[in-house]
Amino acid sequence: MPRNRALDAGKGHTLVRIESFQLERWMTKYEVKVKWDIAESGIYPMSTREILDLLPPQDREQELGRLLDLRLGYSEACGSEELRGLIAATYENTSAAEILVTTGAIEANFLLFNELLSAGDRVVIVDPAYQQLHSVARAIGCDVALWTARHDDGFRFDLDDLRALATPGTRMIVINTPHNPTGAMLSEQQLREIYALAESLGAWVLSDEAYRWLDLPGNAALAAPMRNLGPRAISIGTFSKPFGLPGLRTGWIAAPADVIQRCWGLRDYISLSPGKLNDALATLAFRHRNRVVERTREIVAENVSFAEQWFAENVDLASWTPPRGGLLALMKYELEMPSLELANHLAEEYSVMLAPGAAFGYEGCLRIGIGSAPHIFAEGLRQTARCLRDLASAGVPMRSVALAGAAHRRVRLQTPAGSLGDPAGVCRRLHRGRGPPDGATRQHPHQVPSVLF
Numbered sequence: 001m002p003r004n005r006a007l008d009a010g011k012g013h014t015l016v017r018i019e020s021f022q023l024e025r026w027m028t029k030y031e032v033k034v035k036w037d038i039a040e041s042g043i044y045p046m047s048t049r050e051i052l053d054l055l056p057p058q059d060r061e062q063e064l065g066r067l068l069d070l071r072l073g074y075s076e077a078c079g080s081e082e083l084r085g086l087i088a089a090t091y092e093n094t095s096a097a098e099i100l101v102t103t104g105a106i107e108a109n110f111l112l113f114n115e116l117l118s119a120g121d122r123v124v125i126v127d128p129a130y131q132q133l134h135s136v137a138r139a140i141g142c143d144v145a146l147w148t149a150r151h152d153d154g155f156r157f158d159l160d161d162l163r164a165l166a167t168p169g170t171r172m173i174v175i176n177t178p179h180n181p182t183g184a185m186l187s188e189q190q191l192r193e194i195y196a197l198a199e200s201l202g203a204w205v206l207s208d209e210a211y212r213w214l215d216l217p218g219n220a221a222l223a224a225p226m227r228n229l230g231p232r233a234i235s236i237g238t239f240s241k242p243f244g245l246p247g248l249r250t251g252w253i254a255a256p257a258d259v260i261q262r263c264w265g266l267r268d269y270i271s272l273s274p275g276k277l278n279d280a281l282a283t284l285a286f287r288h289r290n291r292v293v294e295r296t297r298e299i300v301a302e303n304v305s306f307a308e309q310w311f312a313e314n315v316d317l318a319s320w321t322p323p324r325g326g327l328l329a330l331m332k333y334e335l336e337m338p339s340l341e342l343a344n345h346l347a348e349e350y351s352v353m354l355a356p357g358a359a360f361g362y363e364g365c366l367r368i369g370i371g372s373a374p375h376i377f378a379e380g381l382r383q384t385a386r387c388l389r390d391l392a393s394a395g396v397p398m399r400s401v402a403l404a405g406a407a408h409r410r411v412r413l414q415t416p417a418g419s420l421g422d423p424a425g426v427c428r429r430l431h432r433g434r435g436p437p438d439g440a441t442r443q444h445p446h447q448v449p450s451v452l453f
């Protein structure tokens, strides 16, 4: 796969020139090989049988028959009326005409960026972020300002930082709550303030709510969706995370009808319509949303409780800020070793997948997903502890020792292609209060190496 892909219109005009999606490329390398994938950003997926089992027993046969007999023609281009109606009902004052069913949240974001932004537009985007949110805006040629998470008592986004960045002329503010990769959350009040700021600037707010309905035990309830707040507000959603159905490749945009029409127009050239069977299965799952989300919560509660115990037992090796919502968090490890090198070593030698923090610009961290099947999650963490202890025994220095000035030994394992090398050379520490947990390092976003593997 070429590193920088250009989809050429054929007449010398480049439609899209975009940097490689680093985390996706890295995950693709290992996700079908490892036994314990605890890097995933979603929940342990549901099967078709489990979707059917949501129905009362007497209705299952009939529904199965309906699915088997469904003629697999083209689907309604915007998504079926029923699915759009169900989704619309979860927002205030929103009709089916204000919903576009898309190929995952990824297509929803792509359409919105391309329809609402032009080269030179100023866009303020949360940082770190799901890479798409930065890369597509940059590919369009926008003036991208990063609203970087602070780290004091956990990760959080500071509204004063946003106000300083959202200068007059700002065209869009892009948020993601609950947040990938830190698990931070914006409150209802913060969403209101963000919306008021956007409205005063005549800007859009694109709220990536891929982790909607994923509030975590012991934490504040999730804020109502951004879409409810007014005509400049756009929410996106997906079946991938809260429903555990990423294989349906089904997401949506909730936006004013004219924005939906524009996105639909662009979508005619990309995926045209949702898959017919996917739409039918998504509709079925959505009708039983409360039970599906309950299943998700049970998995997450079990994993969070195991993780808390694991971090307590391995306090010398690793720590985390437990996520406030969603399915992701950053694990800070104490070895002085680049995150890509450690993630590769974990995958190759211990069959565990934890995503390198470097993919988000954070060194000294691995991203952990709390949505995998509990037995996989538990064994993945056990193997991770084994790996970290083995490396420490083999002489890889611990960060506390290294930071104290002793044993600044360069770590070299089986060097993977594209290794980030000595972290001190590519990272810079940000001032306290903004950026990564103490002891972890934040790379300047533009210093994130363009090659992860």
Ligand SMILES: Cc1ncc(COP(=O)(O)O)c(C=O)c1O
Residues within 6 Å of the ligand: 041, 103, 104, 105, 106, 107, 130, 176, 180, 208, 210, 237, 238, 239, 240, 246, 250, 251
């Ligand atoms: C914040 C965020 N937005 C969007 C997506 C895309 O999700 P999908 O296309 O599977 O719906 C992801 C996937 O990880 C994500 O984390």
